[in-house]
Amino acid sequence: MMKAKRIILAICVLFNTCLGLAASDIHAEEDQVIKVGYPIQEGLTDIDENGNLSGYTYEYIQEMALYNGWQVEFVQAEGSIDESLITLMDMLEKGEIDLMGGMSYSAAMDDIYDYSSRSYGIAYTTLVILNNKTFIVDSTQMQHVRIAVHKNANMRLRELNEFCEMNLIEPEYFYYDSTEAMLNALTSGEAEAMLSTSAEKVDGVRTVAKFAPKPFYFITTSGNSSLIQEINLALQNIEQTNPYFMSEMESKYFSHGHDELILNDDELAFIEQGNVFKAGVLTNQPPFQYEANGELKGIAVDVLKAIAEKTGLNIELIAVSTPGQLDQMMADKEIDISLAMTYDYDLAEELRIQMTNPYLEAQYIMMMNDTTNTDDLRDKTLALTKTVEYSRIETSSTKWYDTIEECVKAVNNGEADYMFGDNYMVQYFINQPQFSNVYLIPQTYDVRRICFGVVRQPNHHLLNIMNKAVMTFPDEEMQTIIFLNTTYENDYNFKDLINKYPLTFIFMISSVSAVIILALVWGLRTKIKMSNKIQLDLKKHLQVYELSSDHFFEYDYASDILMISRKGAGGESVESFTKHGEMSETDERGQFYEQVFFKLLKEGKDTSHDLLCPMENGDLHWYRFIFKTVCDDLGNPAYCIGKISDIDDEKKEKERLEKQAQLDSLTGVYNAAASRTQIIEELNRLAADQHDGLMLIDIDDFKHINDSYGHLNGDKVLCNLAQLLKNNFDAQRCLIGRPGGDEFVVYVRDTNREELGQLCEKLLACVADMVNDDEIHVSVSIGAAIASAGDRFETIYQRADEAMYNSKRNGRNCYEIIG
The missing domain is CATH 3.40.190.10 (Periplasmic binding protein-like II)
Incomplete structure (x- = not known):
């Protein structure tokens, strides 16, 4: 048994x-x-x-x-x-x-x-087809599909039947005893699709549907x-x-994905119509799009040409002088495609155009004149084009130019102090010898994502074709295009070398003079060296300290004297005092150094500690203390030297990133992993006499919204629903998350079946009244379950999921509670 x-x-x-x-x-x-x-x-x-x-x-x-x-x-x-x-x-x-x-x-x-x-x-039950097939699941109309299944896959077959029923699929099953036999059925055409799992590695197929998740x-x-x-x-x-x-x-x-560009029958028929699509190329935005010697060139131009060759689209390049002219031509439908648009939903909505997936990401770079002090840019002059897209700009003085090249020349010549550009544009200009009076500072907070802009069409075929081409564009080919468009053939002459390496030539000219001067002063330096040894050692420390924004300290165990370098109005200075000196005061700051800092010093160990330190103004600030002990011949600690680094920004940025990693990037509510973790913690805290509630909310026929109104409007519906959930559920009592797709989860603490039903009814009414763009009407199906002490996440989630699917079977726009 x-x-x-x-x-x-x-x-x-x-x-x-x-x-x-x-x-x-x-x-x-x-x-x-x-x-x-x-x-x-x-x-x-x-x-x-x-x-x-x-x-x-x-x-x-x-x-x-x-x-x-x-x-x-x-x-x-x-x-x-x-x-x-x-x-x-x-x-x-x-x-x-x-x-x-x-x-x-x-x-x-x-x-x-x-x-x-x-x-x-998580493993999903999946429906896969051959890579070269174009079948898609279309839940708006009845589809007859021949499906190969394993003869012993009873549970997966039940899950497939439910999926087919919900998506208007009329299945015809063919049973086989192995994956190899099912794959042969696909290849021979006996079956159109095959039942599999997301964890089953099968070559030559791609996933068209996945359902029934199992952790x-x-x-x-x-x-x-x-x-x-x-x-x-x-x-x-x-x-x-x-x-x-x-x-x-x-x-x-x-992964059942593939890198091959596959177009469906409708898209191929669209290309066969032979329509000419006009692409506007700005003539003054190197290296992405520009005109040189009467020819339109650039990264974006080469990428679009490659897409046209791969897809068969008929593309005509049109030279356009200014961004404003390009926007107007697209508004008048004289241009169908823009080449190097920043991937920005607000910009797309303003221009009333659609965006492809980004085909390139570029880091923003600050280019500065090499004489500019970077301590405070608010009184410095910024060079900008009239179509600036970088948002992190704080300055009181701005000079406007028509082109990026004019901005670079202004910074190089000192007419302006600094400018912003992406790393590909900056690389294009910095490779040219005439731009040698600048240096670069990467900007870590923003990334420019670059895409094609497409004028809204009666159908989405052009956008879909370009998206597929972008998503399957080979990385090697993209890198080749970038390299060819950002390198510059240098033709140096002697003047260029002097301009590019001025310090080297100054050094060569002054070398002989320096040797003579050093010989003359050597004798004097030798005479005074011993008498000034202490002062020279101190200056040596100060010179080292000036190379860093950190503070350095030295502690003498024998004399109990501590020296710390400090930044003052007059530059770097050294302050010395004993343990019982000014830092032994009774205020909070003095107590910190007495109880923490000096205690670590006295341990005589090589350690590093991140400490939250009180400041003179009462604020708390993160610093990193590094201790290195120097021992005498007997192994006893003689000196402790160390460094104090300001890590406050680093700590705060880490906290911000950790919080951001928990949130869904589109809706701002908890993502799948974070919501699962939070709910498990809540379940573990449930007392024996306490009950919580879990609600699964699924937008009815969301695919129809995406297909009819576009993914942008679909995303707005998701954001609107997320905001509605935030407005209707108390954040102190409820957790709101988005497991994925068009599904949301709400966990309600300390509730009962009656109140949970009231919350569901209120939510259905609010969703019915929810205002969306283009008068999109939305309804949801809700499944809810009561959680008790000892319930596992999978159990309560499965009950709520079952209740939600019962709501859908009962006509949608309703709710059901289990437990």
Whole structure:
């Protein structure tokens, strides 16, 4: 009986095993040996002919090993995949190995093994087609589809039936006993699509639909709580330090995407019509678009030509003098495409045009005249073109120019102090020898994303074709285009060399004079060297200090004297005092240095500490203290030297990025990972007599909104709904998140079924009254579930998901509560 049960469990695991692991950083016992069950599965736990291990799970385990300090031993078992899984799971139950991955949750297995509290991936049931096929799921009309399925995939088949019912698909099933047989059916044309999973690695296919998500976990021998804790902390650390690790691994090992440009029948027919599309090329914006020797050139021009060649689009380049003229020509529909538009929704809406996906990203650069002081730019002169796009500008003086080149010349000649441009434009000019009086400062806060602008068409074929071409554009070809358009053929003469390297020539001319002067003063310097040794040592320290914005200190253990370099109005200075001097006052600042700083000094160890320090004005500021101890011949501490660095901006930026990583970039609510983590924490805090509520909100027929009104309006609907949720749910009591797509989640603390129903009814009414652009009317289907102490996230989420789908089956624009 037990053997039969284990076989059933292994089959369940086999279905869900094509998944992955997450890894992180945990402090584990040094040289701790962890034995990991390693069934050979392509893409997950794989091995090549040379014995090299690889795979989604393998990389996660190695990441966890780095964090925990594990020594990992991978244990394999002989036999087929089913046999090896059964063997390894039996070994895990007996404690002969420590860990296995790729396990979906089931109550039966939970009685035998311990599960990690965090999943490290999600597997979807998928519908895939051959790469060269153009089939898409169109839920607006009935479709008859021939689908190849595995004869034993009963659960996936049920999920597919539900998906087909919701998306107006009339399936015709063909049953096979292997993936290879199903793939042959696709190749022969017997089937149009194949039922698979997102974790199944199949060459030559791409995903057209995914549904029925299932999280997967690590399992350990029952009772091994210390290892489970290490795994949980490691998974948490990976999620915090690299939120994209899971998606990177999924893309690396299980992506069904492809780099081949595939156009559907409608798009091919659109191209066959032979319509000529006019592209406006600005003649004075190198290196993206410009005119030279009567020819239109630039990065954007070459990219558009390559797209035209790959797709068969008939593109005509039109020279345009100014951005204003280009905008007017597009408004009058004399131009169909603009070449180097900044990817900005507000700009696109203002110009009433559509944007392709960005084909290039460029960092903003500040170009400054080499005589300009960077301490304060507010009184400096900024050179700008009349079409400036950089938003981080604070200055009281501005000079306006017609072209970028005129701005560069103004900064180089000293007419202006500085300007802004992207790194490709700056590279184009800086490679030219005449622009040698400038230096560059990268701007880390903004990135310019560059795309094509497309005049709104009766249909979206042109935009879709260009988007597909952009998304499949080879990186190598893009880099070649950039290189050819940003390099400059230098033809140096002697004058150019002097202008480019003035310091070198000055040094060469003055070398002989310097030698003579040094010979004359050497004798005098030798005579006074010993008498001024202390002053010279002090000046040496000051010169070192001036090279850095940091403060340096030196502490003499014997005399109990501390010297710290300080910035003053007159420049760098050194202040010396004893431990019982001015820093031993009774105020908060004096107490900090007495109790913290001097205590660290007295330890006599090489350490580094980040401390929140009180300032003279009462504020708190982050500093990094680095201590290096110099010992005498007997090994006793003699001196401590160190550095005090201002890391306040670094700390605040790190906090900002950590907060930003939790938010959905479009709607501003919690993203999928953050909302899941927050809800799990709330569930863990539930008392025995307390109940919370989970609401899943799905926009009805959202695909129709995207198809009918465009993705921009679809995004606005998502943003409007997110704002409506923020307005209607108390932030002190509720968590709002967006798991993905058109679905939102709201977690309500301390509620009951009656109140949860009232909240659902109120939300349905508010959504009905919600005002969207283009008079888009929106309704939602809501599924809700009551959470009690001991409920797991997967359980409550599945109940709410089931309730939401019941709402959709009951006619949409309604709600259902389970529990």
